[in-house]
Amino acid sequence: MKISRMDLPIKWKLALWYGSILALVLIVFSIWVYIYFRNSLEHSIDMKLKSIADVLSSSIVDTNAPTIFGNFERYLENVFGRKPKGKFIQILDASGKIGAKMSDLETQTLPAVSYRSLEKAFSGEISYETIGEKGNRLRIITLPIKENGKVVSIVQVGTSLEEFDESLTKLMMVMLISIPTTLFLTLIGGYFLAKKSLKPVDQIRKAAIKISSSNLEERIDVGGRRDELGKLAETFNEMIDRLRESFQRINQFSTDVSHELKTPLAILKGETEVALRKERDKEEYKRILKSNLEEINRMTKIIDDLLFLSKAENKNMPIAKEPVILQDLLTDICLDMKMYAQQKGVELEIGNLDDICVEGDELKLRRMFINIIENGIKYTNPGGTVEIRSSVEDGYARIDIKDTGIGISENDIKYIFDRFYRADKSRKRETxxxxxxxxxxxxxEAHNGKIEVKSTPHKGSVFSVKLPILSGQKGGS
Ligand SMILES: Nc1ncnc2c1ncn2[C@@H]1O[C@H](COP(=O)(O)OP(=O)(O)O)[C@@H](O)[C@H]1O
Ligand SMILES: [Mg+2]
Known part of the structure; x- marks a missing residue:
């Protein structure tokens, strides 16, 4: 398997990045230090050579040549106080011949001075040059001595560059050893630091592997850290929470669905089995089939509702956008519900209905109002009333369905809009x-509206539906 840059673990990537940046900085810095050190060392050597040459040149001008050349070493001792150490000095006459010479260098054979620097000296210029092989190099100054503007002789002072070379070699050695060592340590240190700070990532990964729908209790523990990784773990935990909630809801939902379908099915089964046990007359069969049909209708309604909700949740429920005249719709629904209300002994009253037009899906709005009005009738004891009225409020159509029924306790009111939630846990068949x-x-909500409830137990409830009024319509009458 080929490992690409993308596969490299982050801890290695980070360590390599640290290392590369540090390497670059160290190398640039070292080159700079080396060059600076070498130049300033060279400069100070040149300055020393120049000062010796200067002293000589001014003293030679004042003294007569033969005395100097007779005993050069004595002369030098007189000028400098002692014999110059580690130096090589020679005086050339105007024709370029060596007049006097002294050497305190370990190597006896001196390399030849370049012709060019002599030439330069004759034309009155000072020059510096480095000559010789590595390990035996010399730095030499060639300085003309002038009298009345004419070059009369030339002073050459040289010094061994052995120490200079040695210092540079030492510096180079220090750099060659310390740079790789530093880099190596940084790489290892960087790797361990990155590894340590990325440890929670591994914990998160392991936790994620363990988590499945059956153990959504699992949490990632990063020991209370509040940095990016701590936050990542927290976000992850929140996501698991939400997943657990939705899994729980799905589970609860399946349980509820099975429960609701089980009862009518059991009744159907029982009745059918009893009916089949012996021969019965026509009327008896009719009665049983009628009873069975009721159960079938009940199941059809449940499945219908579930299908509606599932479609609604999956966002593939089309919503028509037609003008709907609320007054007509509510009057029509009340007419339909009259029979049911009468059966229950509940008075269904139509109060003031404002002339309001909303935009939406008439069939769905009808379904909504039937649900709410039916509840009003269903949860009101005989003798009570259910009243419907509509008005305009803050640019919204407000439809109130008010009953004098059993009401809803504060505990239940939070949940009545949840699926399968019933305040009456006995699951009576008629509810x-x-x-x-x-x-x-x-x-x-699909109509950009909302439903609010106010209820007093044993007194009654008011369900208020609020829907946006069709734009362009003033509303109110
Ligand atoms: N007008 C009402 N008065 C009292 N309780 C109500 C009323 N409307 C709804 N509820 C409570 O809210 C629950 C949920 O209502 P709903 O979703 O229509 O279910 P269902 O009518 O099938 O019981 C009802 O079971 C009932 O407990
Ligand atoms: Mg209902």
Missing amino acids: GVGLGLSISKWIA
Whole structure:
């Protein structure tokens, strides 16, 4: 398997980055130090040579040549106080011949001075040059001595560059050893630092491997750190929380669905089995089939509602956008519900209905209002009333469905819009399955509206639906 740059672990990448940057800095810095050191050393050597040459040149001008050349070493001792150490000095006459010479250098054979620097000296210029082989190099100054503007003789002072070379070699050695060592240590240190700070990533990875739908209790623990990785772990934990919640909801939902379908199926099965046990007359069969049909209708309704909610949740529920006249719609629904209300002994009243037009899906709005009005009738004891009225409020159509029914406790009111939620846990057959308000809420929201509830237990409830008024319509009557 080929390892590309992308596969390299981050800890190595980080370490390599540190290393490369440091290497660059160290190398540039070392080159600079080396050059600076070499130049300033060379400069100080040249300055020393120049000062000796200067002293000589001024003393030679004042003295007569033969005395000097007779005993050059004595002369030098007189001028400098002692014999110059580690130096090589010679005086050339105007024709370029060596007049006097002294050497305190370890090597006896002196390399030849270049012709060019002599030439330069004759034309009155001072020059410096480095001659000789490596390990035996000399730095030499060639300085003309002038009298009345004419070059009369030339002074050459040289010094061995052995020490200079040695110092540079030492410096180079220090650099060659310390740079790789530093780099190596940085690489190792960088690797361990990166590894340490990236440890939570590995923890997160391991935790993620362990997590499945069956153990969403698992949490990533990064020991309370608040840096980027701590936050990443926190985000991850929050995501698991949400996943757990939705898994729980799905589980609960499946349980609820099975529960709701089990009862009608059991009734169907029981009745059918009993019916089949012996021969029965026509009327008896009719009664049983009618009872079975009721159960089938009940199941059809549940499945219908579930299908609606599932489509709604998957966002593939089309919503028509037509003008809907609320007054007509509500009157029509009340007419339909009258029979049911009468059966229950509840008075269904139409209060003031403002002339309001909203934009939306008439079928769905009808479904929503039927759900709410039906609830009002269902949860109101005989003798009570359910009243419907509509008005305009803050640019919204407000439809109130008010009953004098059993009301909803503060505990339950938070949940009544949840699927399958019923305040009455006994799951009495005549109450619904608890999907009506979930559907109604979805329909209201799909129309950019909302449903609010106010309720007093044993006194009654008011469900207020708010829907945006069709633009261009003034509203109110
Ligand atoms: N008008 C009301 N008065 C009292 N309780 C109500 C009323 N409307 C709804 N509820 C409570 O809210 C629950 C959920 O309502 P809904 O979703 O329509 O389910 P369902 O009508 O199938 O029971 C009901 O079971 C009931 O407990
Ligand atoms: Mg209902």
